[in-house]
Amino acid sequence: MSRVFNFCAGPAAIPTAVLDRASAELASWHGKGLSIMEMSHRSSDYVGVADKAEQDLRDLMNIPANYKVLFMQGGASSQFTMIPMNLLRGKTTADYINTGQWSKKAIAEAKRYCDVNVVASTEENNFTSAPKQAELKLNPNAAYVHYCPNETIGGVAFDYIPDCGDVPLVADFSSAILSHEIDVSKFAMIYAGAQKNIGPAGLCVVIIRDDLLGDTLAGTPTMFDYQVCADNASMYNTPSTYSWYLAGLVFEWLKEQGGVSAIAEVNLRKAQKLYAFIDANPFYANPVAINNRSIMNVPFTLADESLEKQFLQESEQAGLLNLAGHRSVGGMRASIYNAVTEAAVDALIDFMAMFAKKHS
Numbered sequence: 584m585s586r587v588f589n590f591c592a593g594p595a596a597i598p599t600a601v602l603d604r605a606s607a608e609l610a611s612w613h614g615k616g617l618s619i620m621e622m623s624h625r626s627s628d629y630v631g632v633a634d635k636a637e638q639d640l641r642d643l644m645n646i647p648a649n650y651k652v653l654f655m656q657g658g659a660s661s662q663f664t665m666i667p668m669n670l671l672r673g674k675t676t677a678d679y680i681n682t683g684q685w686s687k688k689a690i691a692e693a694k695r696y697c698d699v700n701v702v703a704s705t706e707e708n709n710f711t712s713a714p715k716q717a718e719l720k721l722n723p724n725a726a727y728v729h730y731c732p733n734e735t736i737g738g739v740a741f742d743y744i745p746d747c748g749d750v751p752l753v754a755d756f757s758s759a760i761l762s763h764e765i766d767v768s769k770f771a772m773i774y775a776g777a778q779k780n781i782g783p784a785g786l787c788v789v790i791i792r793d794d795l796l797g798d799t800l801a802g803t804p805t806m807f808d809y810q811v812c813a814d815n816a817s818m819y820n821t822p823s824t825y826s827w828y829l830a831g832l833v834f835e836w837l838k839e840q841g842g843v844s845a846i847a848e849v850n851l852r853k854a855q856k857l858y859a860f861i862d863a864n865p866f867y868a869n870p871v872a873i874n875n876r877s878i879m880n881v882p883f884t885l886a887d888e889s890l891e892k893q894f895l896q897e898s899e900q901a902g903l904l905n906l907a908g909h910r911s912v913g914g915m916r917a918s919i920y921n922a923v924t925e926a927a928v929d930a931l932i933d934f935m936a937m938f939a940k941k942h943s
């Protein structure tokens with residue numbers, strides 16, 4: 584079966600080897616005569632799958648024992664609500680760093696529950712950089728600090744982990760989780776919608792330090808309470824069983840690739856090649872400050888905007904899909920997550936070179 588090169592920002596590419604395995608065991612999981620989707624989430628077979636996925640993620644990210652791993656629903660966007668509900672813990676103000684569209688959505692939602700202190704914003708430069716540590720006007724009494732280490736739409740990444748002293752640090756890692764090694768112990772909470780770098784939509788992974796559970800805001804829905812989720816091993820209700828299973832296959836695949844440090848090297852090579860090509864070719868441009876360029880999401884513009892439609896049409900004909908930028912910003916964007924191979928990036932660069940030559 585032929586597969587295209589898929590640069591979609593999300594739902595994004597999934598490794599072909601994972602899809603092949605899932606399809607081989609779709610109708611009859613491990614010879615049991617039924618699919619994993621048709622099993623009780625409380626069966627020992629399914630619980631085995633779920634536990635292994637968690638353990639593999641713990642191994643891959645070196646998650647300390649005092650952190651819970653939750654497999655939740657409602658996407659990363661529901662976390663924008665759950666974070667203030669769970670982490671205000673009697674306080675009335677929280678710090679947020681604003682580096683793009685996802686930061687803004689998190690801020691707008693938090694404002695429904697507390698005073699939001701925007702400790703730095705790069706909106707004035709159209710979100711083409713991340714603020715430096717010295718620019719963060721942190722409030723030592725904030726309930727927590729929230730930021731987005733990799734802004735998926737603008738292709739802007741932090742090149743450091745903010746130091747907030749004793750204030751819990753919360754990070755929306757939706758588009759960068761598992762792309763490079765991170766020290767989980769520096770964070771109070773990490774969350775990520777699965778459909779970027781983990782697997783299918785319908786699942787959101789939450790990694791949270793266990794002393795932050797409980798003491799939720801009055802009126803917090805049961806389903807939004809991290810403590811309830813943790814106490815029930817993410818099975819207070821029926822979880823997104825197929826997404827969880829498929830995420831587990833992706834974790835196994837990633838281990839086979841040599842883990843996060845190995846894939847990080849490939850990711851860096853992919854990104855460096857693409858940025859080097861864009862910088863060297865006057866037909867293309869990327870507006871992001873060099874130190875803040877994302878290794879996962881690479882936005883770029885064409886010197887002649889009127890050629891955008893043609894670029895998208897011809898790239899699609901060449902088997903390179905989903906290169907349009909986010910509807911809010913336009914231009915182009917190549918998302919080059921873990922499952923996007925180096926061959927895909929090479930093919931993209933070849934196409935871009937050919938297209939530029941034809942139109943320069």
Ligand SMILES: *Cc1c(COP(=O)(O)O)cnc(C)c1O
Pocket residue numbers: 593657658659660661685731733734735755756757758776777779
């Ligand atoms: C995609 C994305 C989201 C939203 O995810 P949903 O699962 O669609 O709610 C939030 N934050 C970041 C950084 C994203 O990339």
